[in-house]
Amino acid sequence: MVALDTMPAPAEVPAPPTLAFDRYYNAASDFIDRHLTEERGDKTAVIDDAGTYTYRDLAERVNRAGNAFRALGLKPETRILMIMLDGIDFPAVYWGAMKAGFVPVPVNTLLPAHNYQHMIGDSRAQVVVVSEALLPSVEPALANQPCLDHVIVAGSTGAGRPRLADLLAAAAPDLEAAPTTSDDVAFWLYSSGSTGAPKGVRHLHRNLRATSDLYAVPVLGIGEDDVIFSAAKLFFAYGLGNGMTFPFAVGATAVYMAERPTPPAVMRVLREHQPTIYCGVPTLYAAILADESNDRSKASARLRRCISAGEALPEDVGKRWEARFGAEILDGVGSTEMLHIFLSNQPGSVRYGTSGKPVPGYEARLVDEHGTEVSDFGELHIKGPSAADGYWNQRDKSLMTFVGPWTVTGDKYTRDADGYYHYCGRADDMIKVSGNWVSPFEVESALIEHPKVLEAAVIPHDDGDGLIKPKAYVVLKDGVEADGDLEIELKSFVKSKVAPWKYPRWIEFMDTLPKTATGKLQRFKLREMDQG
Structure with missing residues (x-):
């Protein structure tokens, strides 16, 4: 256990800078x-395997x-x-x-x-x-x-x-x-293809500076003395920002690893290169925590800040990571279309289980199925200066996603009284049970809190009478055997965490869950498998 009183005091997030570009800009x-x-010519820019x-x-x-x-x-x-x-x-x-x-x-x-x-x-x-x-x-x-x-x-x-x-x-x-x-x-x-075939997303020269000036410097707090390691690869919008845009914006050092980011490989890099900032995804944070021996003493003594994106970070994972590694995780949400994070928790005011608040310089709104702005629950739209120019040769999809200055994310969110955004799921992943909306992510987060569960995914399933109920696919931690008693135990556990109608009526145990290479869960593949 790391003493958290050594963490830096919460910092006031400054107002976003005014972004201005010369007409000719490369x-x-x-x-x-x-x-x-x-x-800064003699300063280390990149450390790679060679x-x-x-x-x-x-x-x-x-x-x-x-x-x-x-x-x-x-x-x-x-x-x-x-x-x-x-x-x-x-x-x-x-x-x-x-x-x-x-x-x-x-x-x-x-x-x-x-x-x-x-x-x-x-x-x-x-x-x-x-x-x-x-x-x-x-x-x-x-x-x-x-x-x-x-x-x-x-x-x-x-x-x-x-x-x-x-x-x-x-x-x-x-x-x-x-x-x-x-x-x-x-x-x-x-695009990652988490909801279908990948689409070519066109970004402008000005978009890169927008992400560094609005998120990396004022929110992440990156500076010239930082060493940043991103487990998310450079081909991914999230990894590209972490590993190139952000360090190169301020003259920091980036650490690259060619191999796949398995927990042992990530822990090795954290230990050998002692980064100050680590960028991961929820699945990887959970997998590292699954080994009880992994903690700050085996990672980086200089680690001061972590970030997470790609999928929503379960509250339990965030709290356990901070307790064991002594660095809070700034969970946020971004997209290929917006290039990087536009909703984020802030240093010193993290609320695990939420995506935080809009990054200064971005605006967020929630709209219902009729396109009317609502205050508490709806589809998330974002407005900000890093939005893509559109999809390549996808006119109809561009018109549906880029609506004037707003970008339609396809994510369902709730917003609480303090302005924090809570992820519910993709718009087409939401489940209506007995007239009530159920967030797959909420049920998955409850399952992950169980000490025997490593990962979970929840989809809608027909009960045979034409009624839809939640069904869970669960990956257990190493050494745990799946049986009927564990299924009953997990159902009861979820009932104790969420409203009773939300618990999964069926649980299927799997070795792995389908994901994109960037770590995003592909629930649509589970739906296809369930219906097939």
Whole structure:
């Protein structure tokens, strides 16, 4: 147990800055080149599995990447698809493409070939940069792509294709930034696919600075002396902000890990690199806590702040983490469409079990099924300066999601008297039982409080008479055996935590739950399985 009286006193969150951009603005010049003019060239920018790199090293790699892409004869706004593991090559390609006036498109590294085939074709990418370890799973997607001209491999051998290292070595170390505007599309991200097929989300050069100036600095409190480690990968909007936008906005240090973020791997990085800020997802926080031996003494003695997003953080998980690791978790909610967190708990005023309040600079509203604004329960809409420009080639979905200055999140929330937002579930995940709405997340949170439960997911299930009731899928902790007595025990436990009509009438035990690679629960897959 860590003494929490050593935690810093609650800080007053300052008013959001006024965001103003020159007409001609290139985000790479701002986030990369500025550190050289501000004399941070010798400061460590990135630590990855292979070594340590200063801001001067990073800037040179970015310039070489941009020149290498220009040498391919690419035209402005050409899409460059990135299927890359976290490491120094990722920011070099991402910022280098952007600085040269091209559009990097980082994508999930854990997908099957048919998803890559879709993304390459959908984006009309002329270049694919792929980590060598991922090439075997990507290779089948490269055939019959009429727009694809170049496949570049980041790795030691290249597997018979051009090596990124050779292209960087041959390219000039200086690069003049393309004359992009603040409203030009800077990069794409593909939505996680938690509710269907991934969509290309177009973000502008100005969007990156909005997330750092409105969230990272005033809420997260990141500064030049921080070392930040994000278990969420760089291809994910949440991880991209944590691992690149935020540290590079202030001259901090980012730690990258190429392998999957298992609890042992994360604990190793926390111990070896002693980060001050750790960014995780609820599933991973719970999995680390499942090992009773994991605590601050085996992690980072410098850890001062943690954040969570991707899914709502159960109250019990947040409280146990703070008690064991001595750092509160600022749980928040963001989206690919808004680029990063727009609702968040604040340092010193965390209420676990909530998503906090709107980040200063963003506005939130709740609306009912008729589009009328309501005060207590409804679908969450967000207005803020990091909103995407829209979906690529998805006109109808863009119109449904980006409504004037508001972005429709598809999440159902309640707002309490103190202004804190409580997550209920996706709009299409809510369950109506005996005329009352039931939040899957509320029931899942109750189940997770049981000492034998690791994870839970709740969906609607027909009882055979045409009536809908909650059904739970449960993953137990290691060493716990599933049986009928445990099912009865869990049902009774949930009844003691929530209103009686909300308890799951059926419980099915599983080894794992379906999730996206970013950790989001895919309840729709459970519904499909239940109906199939």
